Amino acid sequence: MFEAAEIGHRIPKEEYRTKEARLRQDLLKAQYDLLANAKFPVVMVIGGVDGAGKGETVNLLNEWMDPRHIVTRAFGELSDEEAERPPMWRFWRALPPKGRIGVLFGSWYTAPIVDRVIGKTKGAALLQSIEEIRHFERMLAAEGVLILKFWFHLSKDAQRKRLKALEKDPKTRWRVTDTDWERFKIYDRFREVSEYTLRETSTGEAPWMIVEGTDPNYRYLTVGNLLLEALRKRLDDKGARVPSYVPAPLEPMLDSRNILNTLDYSQSLTRKQYEKRLEKYQGHLNTLTRDPRFRNKSLIAVFEGQDAAGKGSSIRRITGALDARHYQVIPIAAPTEEERAQPYLWRFWRHLPRKGRVTIFDRSWYGRVLVERVERFCSEADWMRAYHEINDFEEQLVRNDVILVKFWVAITKEEQLRRFRERENIAFKQFKITAEDWRNRKKWADYERAVCDMVERTSAGTARWNVIPANDKLFARIEMLRTLCEQVERAL
């Protein structure tokens, strides 16, 4: 696919001058329209051969447009805060908010390609990375991000000439390092791996655009025009939304049996049994999180459940076993303004724990397929795609030494009614019951269906749901502590 970028494209000076003047005016206008519209962000991925003019082009874009609304990020060595999270964390934190243009130098393509070129990874690993990147970009596109991927290409001969020319000029000599020449030696291999990767990741929602890097005028106009065209198309297309699709129908529920109503809710513990086991499992959990092996892991516990199921009190029994210096509880309510300007999962990525730490989510990313589905806060297409987006997300966690434990805390409809009434009758519990709780309760069947679909579609391998019958609070708390201990122990 690089052939078309080795044919010596060239724009004469005069032509460039005329076209550039017009282009920069249009780009600036488009940038301000984007800012005023503020409905979507633009992510420009910049990759390619060394010396093909990536840096100059990005600098020029910043000159043509208003640099105050462009966020340019380069990704060098991992900081230690980055190294302790899944690899995609650093990219999530660099995503531009709606209305802005983010220029990513390096991006999620660098490591997979370079690692394969130098033989650090096998072909299977590259294949897996490609698959992950496709999922990631599909998710971004579905969230409304305009993704533009530019690959700056030079033929082997052109690269040699370019590096030599840079070295010759005292003003640019500093730009050519030993690494550049080291990399030049493996040009053919680099070309092969990147061509393959680009082909495999050139999708409908995020196609690669190959830019011949030899002639500066040509590459500047090419990138500028492509950016302008993509921006205008998206900005002017009033009717069109993110390409949607008709989701496949979910399995019908042919009988009334489901994973929630077939639980054994009669299990219970006496206060005495409870006290004894609480001490035992809290002690055990404490020991586990102080295990030297835990220092290279982190723990994420997710709590979902019906209103009044006892999530809060269960969480307190777990934090009671931990050192406050090592855990954070993240209660998930309505997203903040900064969170709303980002893709859905951004607000969860930002809270991922460092190594040796515990993060407890009180409600979580599953809101997408629960409350947002039932209350129609998002479209069917949005929550349907959320299942595989969530599976991707959790796979990344687990693959990067996160111990992920998920609980659905389940009570029956009758038990919920009892607890609501109790809350209304006891003075110091009244703040716990609101009109919204009663409203949600009316949609019990819808929520039940959503929960069953969720468990079916997001309970796999290392990220299994633990559905806990919690009509008896004591039983449920111990069950959760026990499960948590078990799953942490297994993962160490």
Place this chain on the structure above:
Amino acid sequence: MFEAAEIGHRIPKEEYRTKEARLRQDLLKAQYDLLANAKFPVVMVIGGVDGAGKGETVNLLNEWMDPRHIVTRAFGELSDEEAERPPMWRFWRALPPKGRIGVLFGSWYTAPIVDRVIGKTKGAALLQSIEEIRHFERMLAAEGVLILKFWFHLSKDAQRKRLKALEKDPKTRWRVTDTDWERFKIYDRFREVSEYTLRETSTGEAPWMIVEGTDPNYRYLTVGNLLLEALRKRLDDKGARVPSYVPAPLEPMLDSRNILNTLDYSQSLTRKQYEKRLEKYQGHLNTLTRDPRFRNKSLIAVFEGQDAAGKGSSIRRITGALDARHYQVIPIAAPTEEERAQPYLWRFWRHLPRKGRVTIFDRSWYGRVLVERVERFCSEADWMRAYHEINDFEEQLVRNDVILVKFWVAITKEEQLRRFRERENIAFKQFKITAEDWRNRKKWADYERAVCDMVERTSAGTARWNVIPANDKLFARIEMLRTLCEQVERAL
């Protein structure tokens, strides 16, 4: 001041049980009131002697209250992202938003005390740290933060006994490390330095509370009661706001001469002179930011000025000299929701650059003493205190290898009118002129006064204002580039 915490306070078990039950209910209630009220955050600073029960107490507070709304942070080794910013950066990023309780383990007291105890610093350095802490806490208090500082104390004898007891029990042995015994050896010195520091930092807005650590029941109830009392007092005191003061009057302006209207606005450059100098200074600036010595520095450039003074175009001439991978431009507009939940300067701290990077603020923290003063978005007391808060902030930057360069881009009232009209008449410039600009213009004299006060009060030593006459845009741009080069060069 530790004597009162060495008298063997003790609470019998039965009394503790009764009081605890009541206390935790009241604390929980107060916590929810705080959350519902969401007008101020609570910062609990936890310090003291090893083994005095700091960790247990914090864990218990998390058990008594709802841990979902408590943010506990411990400060161990600096991460590399923290090490590249001023020391206070890590604490700013740990501040709880309004409505939440933040528990800070370690805090800004640890380094000054420990460094002095082990002889790493002299008394003068400690004195300076104390002064800085006082300023910092006064600023927090003025911003509405409820600051509660707890010092857990043990007599030397009690500490020895405590460490021995912990070591003896297999369940707690892990908690006693060699470091603890090392530190025990310097108990007297530690006591001396910390007593001095505490006395000096026990201010009206943020007094220290000394807690005897020997008896768990006593220390739990003490901390719980103090927290409850402080919370209730602040929550119930409807009328009272943050203690205000009557600011001293500003100097009268006895004649009409001021720093703005005595500038020489006639200076100008021809296009030809401009082109030549632009190339020269852009080249120079580029070389300077690639200087190896710059890798241990960072650059913050602040741009303030009247509407239409040409800040944006000047910034573009500067970014034009830089590599987009190394700078960020931060345009300051209305704060986001997350920013509004924090002290005023928080939104600027979050954007401080790492080493080797450049951050350009298009408008800045000076908004407090400019637009917020003139438009009465904050009280006179608020903007009056802002001068020294800003000076403190900038001192921290400069002391920590930030090269800080501040520009006031000045035009005359007539020139502004000409530019406003021009903007209205040229199609592609119309987006640059709004009704707000015309409104601001009516307050020209108020803004002028505010600028003069600002320059007078925040232009000192290494953080001087560069007031640039900018009726001639070409002259102004070169003047700013030249100044920037000069100041960066001097700082390297």
